[in-house]
Amino acid sequence: MTLESPDGDLQLQFHLSENGVPSYELSLDGSPVLQPSLLGLDCAETNLHDGFALTQVSDARTVTDDYTLIHGKQLQMHYQAQERVVELTNLDDVKLEIVFRLSDDGLAFRYRLPGSSEERWHIEQEQTGFTFPQDTRAWIQPMPVAQAGWSHTQPSYEEHYQQGVTLDTLQPFLQEQEQRAAEANDMVNVYPFQGWVFPALFEVGDNWVLLSETSVDGHYCASHLVQDAAGQTLRIGFPQEPERVQNGPVKPESALPWEMPWRLVVVSDGLGGIVESALGTDLAEPARYSAEDWMQPGHAAWSWALLKDDSIVYDVQKRFIDYAADMDWDYCLIDVYWDRNIGYDRIEELADYAAKKDVGLILWYNSSGEWNTTPYTPKGKLIDPEQRREEFARLHEMGIRGVKIDFFPGDGQSVMQYYSDLMTDAAQYELLVNFHGTTFPRGWHRTYPNLMTMESVRGFEFMTFAQFDADKGPEHMATVPFTRNVFDPMDFTPMGLSGIPNIEMRDRKDFELALSVLYYSGIQHFAETDRGMAEQPEFIRDLLRDLPKTWDETRFIDGFPGEYAVLARRSGDTWYIAGINAKDKPAKVSYAHARFLPRGKGEVYWADEDAHFQHDMTSLPKRMPAKGGFVAVVKAE
Structure with missing residues (x-):
């Protein structure tokens, strides 16, 4: 089975091996961004990871969604994707559906267990993987083990990112941290990690990939990334036993039918496509209730x-x-x-x-x-x-x-x-x-x-x-x-x-x-x-x-993770441009991606070498000092 994004740049291929093992791969303009990667679930009630027969593949159909957010990096949203649904049947005659959607900015897929059952089914782990080409680099945050940290408050997604590391270094990093924690015997300040959190960013050759998930509620756990061995594959990992409320479930369980979270693979040939993507809300469940009459960002x-x-x-x-x-x-x-x-x-x-x-x-x-x-x-x-x-x-x-x-x-x-x-x-x-x-x-x-x-x-x-x-x-x-x-x-x-x-x-x-x-x-x-x-x-x-309470639009101008970032946010006819430079030397700012900005000068705010704020009606800065930044306000004429 194949599927293309609306603009034809992204290509998905789905495979079923001779042993009935499902997998997929993804490319951008013919260049692989994900190599063949496993799909499937380890279910307590039946085998949902191999022995499948392909029983049905739907025709490609166009999916669209227009929605409004009360607050976000953009308020008026439009989503369009091509969708195909693969139906697999296992040896117990249980059906598993995998829904694939390809939009211009990436892939979303989810599992569905159709049918009807009041008895609860249990997922012990997923086979879902993401296999990257060699030399892929990651900006990725480790996830502490449960109950670590001050007053047993981990995991809370509050670690520093590994910066631009190759995937073969991830497992050794976790092992080294586990050894350090054992030697320190101090679970407050030095503790082991159980994996890597979403969202996670990857540089794949000339392209960029962001992994994440959305549409997670009380029908499933939140997941993270794990690596079984040093290599190019990351797969979905589940929470640890203490990560529960009272005696409630940790791992996923549900009656049928069961619709599971969307997994997201944002793909772009530049960082702008990552920063500007809205897949996280495009695939989220629509609003369950109204709040705009009384809430205010x-x-x-x-x-x-x-x-x-x-x-x-x-x-x-x-x-x-x-x-x-x-x-x-x-x-x-x-x-x-x-x-x-x-x-x-x-x-x-x-x-x-x-x-x-x-x-x-x-x-x-x-x-x-x-x-x-x-x-x-x-x-x-x-x-x-x-x-x-x-x-x-x-x-x-x-x-x-x-x-x-x-x-x-x-x-x-x-x-x-x-x-x-x-x-x-x-x-x-x-x-x-x-x-x-x-x-x-x-x-x-x-x-x-x-x-x-x-x-x-x-x-x-x-x-x-x-x-x-x-x-x-x-x-x-x-x-x-x-x-x-x-x-x-x-x-x-x-x-x-x-x-x-x-x-x-x-x-x-x-x-x-x-x-x-x-x-x-x-x-x-x-x-x-x-x-x-x-x-x-x-x-x-x-x-x-005078800062706006919400943003009508957000655009990427320039930057590189961990080094510098320049974004533009619009409210009405006014653009606010903000830049930071984390480097120890000045950073040049390119406005090659900023043709959307009104021409002319803007009100620019910065600090001089004596740490005194200055402002002037001038052109946008073409460089930022070491560890410096700026804000500019540009209005349409």
Whole structure:
């Protein structure tokens, strides 16, 4: 079976071996990007990985979808693909369907078990693989074992990326880390890894590939990548046993019919095709409910990033509400221990005060399970569905606008159901949602429109914890635009313009400023404090006051993962261009891919060698200084 993308550039081939083993391969303009790669499932009830007969292949059909997001890197979306469905039948006469879709930007495929059964079927593991050509390089993040890290809070997608490594180095890296962890005997700071997280980026010859998944809910676990031996193949891996909520399932189980997640292979001959792809939302389940009448994307003040636990007191939070109001930001996030240090009654006072200033309050919660030993409260209020709804109803009556829920147990199927329940219940009480200490979103902001953002990144806070993270910060921050933030909102909590206490930041102020535009989040929580912001020139404060709440379009201009990144985001007829340079030397910026920008000059913001912000109506920068950046605002004439 063969299938081509609408533009004819991508070609898929499906094979069934003499032993009935399914596989596929993928090429771009005749150049292989995935070599023959296995398909199939290890099912407890029947064999779904070999011994198949090919019983039916559908004709190719065109699939289209037009949809609107409330927030995203683009709001009005159009998807078009060619689809074929392969039906396989095993020796037990059980049918397995594999749905393939090829769009101009990549491949999506999923498994379906048709039929009808009230008994639950169980998937022990997948054979699904991705076999790359030799010399493929990866930008890929390791995934900690379950229950590792501070207060047993891993995995939470908060590691540094391996930068441009060949695939034969991945398994030795994991083995070396396992040895280091055994010698350290310290599962808090040095721990082994179980595999590699999505999204993962690969350079395949002259082409680029991004692997990810979407449409994951309580019917399946979230998955990651594993490597059985050093080589060119990565396959789907499942969560570990502790990654569950209460006694719920870890690995996938379901009655029939059963439709499983979409696996995504974004393919492009340049990084622009990766950064601009929308497959993560194109294949996500459409919105389950409406939220546009009461939810609002925007920006938020947040004291905890730089001032930590001691700032969660009434007077400081009132000050930060004033800060948000002065900056024309929509929200103020009140973090851990608000229930102890401020209390419900005085929080309601703050909510009333904030409402008069058109600022909404977001309150922090512990995800509440026995899976973590964190001391932070409120804790224990969200696990029980009835108690959770009572808590959300109380918040709604208090005038609270959203919740930030932290410290989840991992990627098991029951955890996916917990996420779904939290978002759905929050929507009933008109509450926005932000998840921290978490998996990555997998297109959820389309399916659950009150989901504003999720962490799942080694964000700004880590640079406040240790000099090591500040040292690696520029490289890391120049990697996530090509990986974590491609499809989904990312709560990096950027922008420290006045520095970090007791930490030497390795990037310049204009690099930090650029992150306010470069990163996409439904609510952008800014790390800078009120007093630090007061030190900035008025023209910088005005720029940050006027930042759009949403983006109509996002385009790639220039960059390379871990080195530099320049993106343009449009709101109405105004383009915001942001660039960062993580290198130790200046980076040239090419605008060869920026013919969409209005001609002429723009308002450009940067910092001089004395770390003083400057701005001028001038042409777009053609170079960025070492560890520097810029923001430019260009309006159509």
